[in-house]
Amino acid sequence: MSALQPQPLLLLGLGGVGRALARQIVAARPRHAERSRLRLVVVGVADSASALIDLAGLADDRLFDLVARKSRGERLSSDPPLVDLPSALPSNTIVVDTTATESTVPLLLAAKARGMGVVLANKLPLAGPLDWWDALADDRSRWETTCGAALPVISALNTLLDSGDDVLRIEGALSGTLGFLCAQLEAGRLFSAAVREAKAQGYTEPDPRQDLGGLDAARKALILARMLGYRLNMSDVAVESLYPAEMDHMSVEAFLNALDALDAPMRQRADALTANGHRLRYAAEIQDGRLRVGLVGVDPESKLGGIRSSDSVVIFHTRHFSDNPLAISGRGAGQEVTASGVLGDIVSLARAMR
Numbered sequence: 232m233s234a235l236q237p238q239p240l241l242l243l244g245l246g247g248v249g250r251a252l253a254r255q256i257v258a259a260r261p262r263h264a265e266r267s268r269l270r271l272v273v274v275g276v277a278d279s280a281s282a283l284i285d286l287a288g289l290a291d292d293r294l295f296d297l298v299a300r301k302s303r304g305e306r307l308s309s310d311p312p313l314v315d316l317p318s319a320l321p322s323n324t325i326v327v328d329t330t331a332t333e334s335t336v337p338l339l340l341a342a343k344a345r346g347m348g349v350v351l352a353n354k355l356p357l358a359g360p361l362d363w364w365d366a367l368a369d370d371r372s373r374w375e376t377t378c379g380a381a382l383p384v385i386s387a388l389n390t391l392l393d394s395g396d397d398v399l400r401i402e403g404a405l406s407g408t409l410g411f412l413c414a415q416l417e418a419g420r421l422f423s424a425a426v427r428e429a430k431a432q433g434y435t436e437p438d439p440r441q442d443l444g445g446l447d448a449a450r451k452a453l454i455l456a457r458m459l460g461y462r463l464n465m466s467d468v469a470v471e472s473l474y475p476a477e478m479d480h481m482s483v484e485a486f487l488n489a490l491d492a493l494d495a496p497m498r499q500r501a502d503a504l505t506a507n508g509h510r511l512r513y514a515a516e517i518q519d520g521r522l523r524v525g526l527v528g529v530d531p532e533s534k535l536g537g538i539r540s541s542d543s544v545v546i547f548h549t550r551h552f553s554d555n556p557l558a559i560s561g562r563g564a565g566q567e568v569t570a571s572g573v574l575g576d577i578v579s580l581a582r583a584m585r
Contacts, residue, residue, distance in 0.1 A: 233268050234268070235264055235268055235269065235270040236268055236269055236270070237270050237272045237288070238269055238270065238271050238272060238323075238325065238577075238581040238584075239272050239273075239274040239288075239321050239323065239324040239325070240256075240272065240273050240274065240275075240324065240325050240577065241273075241274060241275040241276075241277065241316065241320055241324055241325070241326045241327065241342075242273060242275070242276045242277070242327050242329070243277055243278070243327060243328045243329065243330055243335050243338070244278055244328065244329045244330035244335075245276060245297060245307070246329065246330070246331075247566040248329040248352055248566050248569050248570050248573070249301075249329040249330075249570075250298045250301060250302060250566075251566045251569075251570035252327070252329060252570040252573050252574060253273070253295075253297070253298050254295075254298065254570075255567075255570050255574050256271050256273065256294075256574065256577075257291045257294065257295075267578060269578065269581055269582075271577065271578075272288035273289045273294055274286055274287075274288055274289070274324065275316065275319075275324075276289070276294075276297055276307055277307070277316060278301075278307060278330075279330075279332070279334065280307070281306045281307040281308045281309070282307065282316060283297070284316075284319055284320070286320070286321070315341060316338055316341075316342075317338065317341045317342040317345050317347060318341075318345070322345055322346055322347065323346075323347070323348075323584060324342070324347050325347065325348040325349070325577060325580055325584070326338070326339060326342045326347055326348070326349050326350070327349075327350045327352075327573060327577060328349070328350070328351050328352065328353040328356070329352045329569075329570075329573060330353050331353060331354075331355065332353070332355065333356065333359060335353065335356065336356050336359065336363060339351075339356055339367060340363075340366055343366055343369075343371070347371075348371045348372065348373075348580045348581075348584055349367060349371065349372045349373075350372070350573060350576045350580060351367070351372065351373070351374040351376075351377055352374075352376040352569060352572075352573050353377070354378075354447075354450045354451065354454065355450070357374055357450075357454050358449075358450035358453045358454055358465060361457075361462060361464065368457070368458075370583070371580070371583075371584065372580075373385075373576035373577075373579055373580045374454070374576070375572050375573075375575065375576050376569050376572040376573050376576065377450075377451065377454055378405065378451045378454055378455060378545070379405065379451070379543045379545065379559075379563040380543075380563050380565060380568045380572055381568045381569065381571050382543060382545070382559055382560070382561055382572075383559060384455075384545045384559055385458070387545075387547070387557065387559055388401075388455065388458055388459075388547065389458070391547060391549055391557075392458070392459075394551075396549045396550055396551045396552075397549060397550040398459055398547055398548070398549050399518070399548050399550065399553075400516065400517065400518040400548040401455055401456075401515070401516070401517040401518075401546065401547055401548070402514055402515065402516045402517075402535060402545075402546045402548070403452070403514060403515050403543070403544055403546055404512050404513065404514050404515075404535060404538060404542075404543055404544050405447075405448040405452060405515055405524075405543055405563070406442065406445075406447060406448045406513060406543075407434070407541040407542065407543060407562075407563055407564045408429060408434050408435050408442040409442060409443075409445075409448065409473075409513035410512070410513065410538075410539075410540045410542065410543075411425075411429055411434055411540050411541050412425050412426065412429060412443075412473075412513075413501075413510075413511040413512055413513055413526075413540065414511075414540030414541075415428070415429075416497065416498075416501040416511055417501070417505060417510065421494045421498070422473075422490065422493050422494050422497035422498070423490035423491045423493065423494050426439055426443070426487070426490055427490070429442075430487070434541075437483070438483050438486075439483075439486070439487070440474060440478070440479070440486060443472065443473040443474050444470070444472045444473075444474070445470045445472055445473070445513070445525065446465075446470065448513065448515055449465065449468045449470045449515070449522075449524045450465070451515070452468070452515035452517060452522055452524055453465060453468060453522065455515075455517060455545070456517045456522050459517065461517075461520050461522070463520070463522060467522065468522045468523070468524065469521075469522070469523040469524070469525070470523075470524050470525070471523075471524065471525025471526060473493075473497070473513075474486075474490075474493060500526065501526075503528075504526060504527065504528030505528055506528070508531060509528035509529055509530065509531070509536070510528065510529050510530075510531045510535075510536040511526065511527075511528060512526070512528075512529050512535055512536070513525065513527075514526075514527045514529070514535060534546050534556065534558040534560075538560050541562075541564075542560055542562060542563060543560065543561070543562070543563025543564070544558055544559065544560035544563075545558070545559050545560075546558045
């Protein structure tokens with residue numbers, strides 16, 4: 232039997248997804264050995280404040296210690312981040328970005344320039360300027376979890392495009408948070424009460440405006456649109472925010488207290504869209520080079536109307552899938568499921584880079 236092939240990894244970020252990924256890397260070692268003759272070796276971990284490099288590979292107990300330290304809010308190391316991490320690592324390293332910041336982009340671009348692989352859970356680099364997209368979105372990168380956690384949305388779209396099929400339209404519900412709010416509005420709840428409950432349950436970001444503004448869903452849709460070849464920027468996307476721009480300057484507490492003023496207009500909008508038994512969805516649509524995200528009313532028997540409120544779905548209308556479009560749906564958020572999708576991307580890229 233052939234020896235295990237080591238695959239060096241640099242992990243950027245040990246937040247919730249990054250910590251789950253570290254645990255899953257260790258837990259999956261027997262399966263990776265059996266299926267792929269592969270051993271993932273974490274040679275570096277970095278965050279915004281510090282970095283830790285060990286070219287021999289961090290032992291599993293040391294990796295678990297770093298996970299525990301970050302869970303307590305401590306630094307990875309007393310050393311500052313290296314100025315040029317890629318130059319300190321093997322050229323076949325895979326850089327794994329589970330952060331939610333654009334500050335990793337210079338490092339990612341440097342890694343690509345050295346021929347390294349990149350796995351992204353971080354949407355911002357791929358939804359940023361087109362020159363970032365051009366540099367990062369190639370066959371030595373994977374980004375499955377940018378558009379629905381571990382749902383195989385990116386791989387399905389790549390398969391459709393590689394098969395020669397024509398993707399005519401993509402529609403989808405890409406935010407579990409906004410799906411929950413739509414279900415609450417459908418049930419007759421006040422918008423203000425639904426948002427406060429969503430925040431209390433941990434469904435929203437600490438500042439709910441990050442969800443309500445629609446930008447997260449727009450970034451996911453923009454990535455799909457760019458995969459279709461549309462040279463779009465965020466400024467080209469029609470995004471419906473669920474709150475007025477004048478509320479941007481408020482503190483989170485003041486915003487939550489002011490939500491009552493939105494109850495009447497949101498009730499009116501929801502009622503109009505759900506007339507005739509339609510379901511309320513916050514959905515994206517990509518067609519003919521145009522991209523929109525916002526509230527829609529849909530047939531309850533449709534693929535978009537039939538999902539559970541907190542699930543995600545992406546529907547591909549293509550030349551081959553015309554009468555019955557291809558739909559991928561399921562749990563589209565969560566730290567553990569997102570980490571599992573990242574791990575799948577790492578193994579897929581490691582195989583391709585052999």
